Amino acid sequence: MHNITLRELMDLEAHLRLEGTNITTFNHYSRECQDPQLKSFCQDMSQRRMQAFQMLANNLSGSNYQ
Structure with missing residues (x-):
């Protein structure tokens, strides 16, 4: 667990x-x-942003607050 301010x-x-x-x-x-091609690019970017969102949410759920 991480301690964050x-x-x-x-x-x-x-x-x-x-x-x-x-x-x-x-x-x-x-x-x-x-x-x-543009449609595919936008779909790819949406998936990448979803991965970033999930990573942040997972880190947030395992943190302790100071």
């Missing part, structure tokens, strides 16, 4: 919100794209 917790929560917005945005773009 309240400020670090707030930063992690803000980053999680940002990643959530990125996921939603790339999913929207992939649905709207007509170009297959």
Whole structure:
């Protein structure tokens, strides 16, 4: 377990919100794209942002707060 400060917790929560917005945005773009390469790029970026989101959430759940 990691000890983090309240400020670090707030930063992690803000980053999680940002990643959530990125996921939603790339999913929207992939649905709207007509170009297959651009659609594939947006889907890939959405998956990468989801992985980052999950990694942050997993680290957050195993942390102790100071």
